[in-house]
Amino acid sequence: MPRWKALPEGLDPQIREFTGQLRRLVDRAGLSVAALADRTGYSKTSWERYLGGRLLAPKGAVLALAEVTGAHPHHLTTMWELAERAWSRAESRHDLTMEAVRVSQARAALDERPAPARAATATYAEPVREEPVRETPVRGGTVPPGARPPGRSPGSPPSRGRRRATLLLAGVTGALLVLGAVVFVPRLLDDNDTNRRATPRSSASVRAAELPEGVRCAGADCAGKDPEAMGCGGELARTTDRAAVGTRLVEVRYSEVCGAAWARITRAGPGDTLTARAGGRTQRVTVEDTGDAYTRMLPVPGPGRTRACAEVGAGAKGCAGAKDAATARSSGENAAGTDTAADTGTDAAAGASAGAG
Incomplete structure (x- = not known):
């Protein structure tokens, strides 16, 4: 019987309940994660994420688990729908958190600006109030010759001057x-x-000091790195574009806190090729085993700047995400962007969830 790790703290109660139900079904069937992967067609790594609470299992994986374990698919699907809504709410809360982080960063940047130099203020000597010199007349006669008024020394100029x-x-x-x-x-x-x-100042060095706990890179520092190893996946990432390519699901994943994007493919088969392109850079991965796969990260200034493409099966191709003339040329497509798989795959992929990796 598998020994499960504790679910992540702060996990939504509905997601926690759904994940616990999946674990109980696996335990009752006496399946290991490897055996579960063999019977459902989803990779061992994917099931470890699903059962560990790091990624919400897609509906197809839930139905495959119900078939393998003999569980009632309707009841399990109902629980999945509730968990999927909770996951979407968590992503909305994440967006609000990112907004608060941006406000905090803006305030910190303003606080770090040097105060303008204070103009030198002229100091004026306080005017001396002049009082008339009172001369006391000598009683009984005139001032004797050579006598001087009091307060004045011989040879000194007049005090008023x-x-x-x-x-x-x-x-x-x-x-x-x-x-x-x-x-x-x-x-x-x-x-x-x-x-x-x-x-x-290096924006990367400033931002690195403000990253959430567990996140190891931001912006250009994330180029070519694994999104899960750098802590950019999970609840810190969201799917910005998706398309169905045959039975596969191709997604563009974006992490605002890391300032990076990557491509992900679900239900892939050996030999499938997945490519992510953004800003003239490319990351590519060839799938070696049945299940899910993703590319390494590309630094991007925001969502909607990345294109994910997959070549699967007997040469079938499809893409999701940004498509301008420059991106189309780099991906080998025409500028018009006629891509049937990418244009028609959105509805087919509507039930897939957005999680880590």
Whole structure:
């Protein structure tokens, strides 16, 4: 009997209940994960994700499990529909969380900007209040020759002239300070702006310090790396485009927090080829075993910039995702983008869920 690991914390109760029911069915049938993969046509890796709560099992896998274990398909499908709605709600909450992260990053960026230099303020000497010099007349006669009014020393200039000179000097000094502030402070600010433009901070290094726990890369750092190993899959990713190619399902997966996208194929067979293209870059993988597969990541500025294409079976081809002239030429299609599999595959893939990887 398999020994299951604890389901991820914060998993929606309906998803948790549905995953627990799948585990109970596997236990009752006495199947190992490898045996379950052999009987259902879905890979061992896929079932480990489904039964571990990291990815919602697609409806086809649920029906295959019901057939193998003898479970009632109607009841199991009802539980799957409830879990699928809960998974969609979780993706909506994730979008709100990403919005909050962007607001927080914007505030942090504003806080990190250097405060503008304060203009030098001129200091003016407080004017000295002049009081008239009171001369006390000498009683009983006139001022004797050679006598001087009190407060004035021999040979010193008049006090009123000295005060006027002090005020004039303070005024000139203040004017020079104001003039210097007007002339030099704007130049200093321009030099600071020029230096900031010449030596921009690495957005990847700033963003790396703000990534959620478990996420190991962002933007260009994710190029060519495994989305699951870097923590970009699961609830941090969503399907932006999908198409049916024969019995296969091709999806474009996008993680906003990682700033990267990749291609995924479900129900693939040995020899199938899966390709992801974005911004002139390409990631390709050849499927070696029956089940699911995905490419490595491509850094993208946002959703809707990636094209996923698959070549399956006896040469059948199909694509999903962005299609402009440049992307079409790089993928070997015409600019008109006539792709029957990609255009008609959306309805066929509507029941597939979006999860990790």
